[in-house]
Amino acid sequence: MSLVRRTPELLAPALLILGTALLGLEVSSYLQIYFLDTLVKVAIVVALYLFVGNSGVVSFGHISFVALGVWTAGVLTVPEDQKRAIMPGLAHFLVTTSVGNVPSLALAAAVGGVAALVVGLPLMRLSGLAAGIATFAVLEITNNLLTYDQSIGPGLNAFSSVPQTTGFRQVTIGVLICVMVAYAYQRTRFGRMLRATREDRAAAAAAGISTYRQRLLAFTLSGALAGFAGGLYVHLQPLQAGGLYLDLTFITLAMLVVGGAGSLLGAVVGALAVNGIYSFFSAATNGVDVLGWHLKVHVGTAEIVLGMLMTVVLILRPGGLTGGRELSLPRRRRAVADLEKARAPT
Numbered sequence: 001m002s003l004v005r006r007t008p009e010l011l012a013p014a015l016l017i018l019g020t021a022l023l024g025l026e027v028s029s030y031l032q033i034y035f036l037d038t039l040v041k042v043a044i045v046v047a048l049y050l051f052v053g054n055s056g057v058v059s060f061g062h063i064s065f066v067a068l069g070v071w072t073a074g075v076l077t078v079p080e081d082q083k084r085a086i087m088p089g090l091a092h093f094l095v096t097t098s099v100g101n102v103p104s105l106a107l108a109a110a111v112g113g114v115a116a117l118v119v120g121l122p123l124m125r126l127s128g129l130a131a132g133i134a135t136f137a138v139l140e141i142t143n144n145l146l147t148y149d150q151s152i153g154p155g156l157n158a159f160s161s162v163p164q165t166t167g168f169r170q171v172t173i174g175v176l177i178c179v180m181v182a183y184a185y186q187r188t189r190f191g192r193m194l195r196a197t198r199e200d201r202a203a204a205a206a207a208g209i210s211t212y213r214q215r216l217l218a219f220t221l222s223g224a225l226a227g228f229a230g231g232l233y234v235h236l237q238p239l240q241a242g243g244l245y246l247d248l249t250f251i252t253l254a255m256l257v258v259g260g261a262g263s264l265l266g267a268v269v270g271a272l273a274v275n276g277i278y279s280f281f282s283a284a285t286n287g288v289d290v291l292g293w294h295l296k297v298h299v300g301t302a303e304i305v306l307g308m309l310m311t312v313v314l315i316l317r318p319g320g321l322t323g324g325r326e327l328s329l330p331r332r333r334r335a336v337a338d339l340e341k342a343r344a345p346t
Helices: 007-026 029-055 062-077 080-086 101-123 128-148 168-187 189-199 201-206 211-234 246-259 264-284 301-316 334-343
Strands: 288-290 293-295
Touching (some): 007 168, 029 062, 029 211, 062 211, 189 211
Antiparallel strands (some): 288 293
């Protein structure tokens, strides 16, 4: 019964993702890019949730793993002749190495996971404000490295020659993979142990749970998902290091908090709601038709509306739109259960 009751915990986020993808197929080609971008943001926020939601430690450095995924999938899928033309300072082994779409996503996930493991070895011993500042330092280092070191990427230029293979089919499958990995992790004993350290670190330590090891495991897995999401992102549109920095860091954290940082459903709902509203008003700067009305707003309206919405939501529902809870079937009342037991033949 417990398994049946918990089925909606995975089914609800999956249906929201599938519904968004199906709706995106029905809109104009101009608006489809916004739906694709929203689905990629869902993958990033789910990766962020896997660590932040289960550990309770805020990380400002996860976009650095997204950026590494972008770099990996971007550099390795640009044709060799174009690399020589647009990235003349690129290291020789990167110039001569090219892979296909699916291998690039796998490598992006691997690079993100390895990078998270390396930086997590010292950082996961920290907690609170110190941990947040340290992860922010990782973001700063990664951004400067990818921006100015032309031996490993395009530098200040964008990955303009990466094959644009992230359509609705690929992004939907990719986001569902991220959701299933995050759900599977939180249902394992490792996920339960990490949440125990979040609720009461001293009690968890007394029970023999290593906070350091559990955080490191979640941080590494979360980094792998973030790198995978970065691979999806760079195959969607041209990107540069400047677009994978503070703006994306704070907007994805806002998505997680608004939806409800304590649940997978909250991560998906927050990403869909916040990025959906932001994308709508961004498109409205060029004019959109809504129920027969033509709406056109000034540049910057999206940021104002989003800021006001987040403020209202967090005042009225500090736990986020979902209250940090998963969707599950209600338990039967004890009285009903006792009555059925009494009626059962002995």
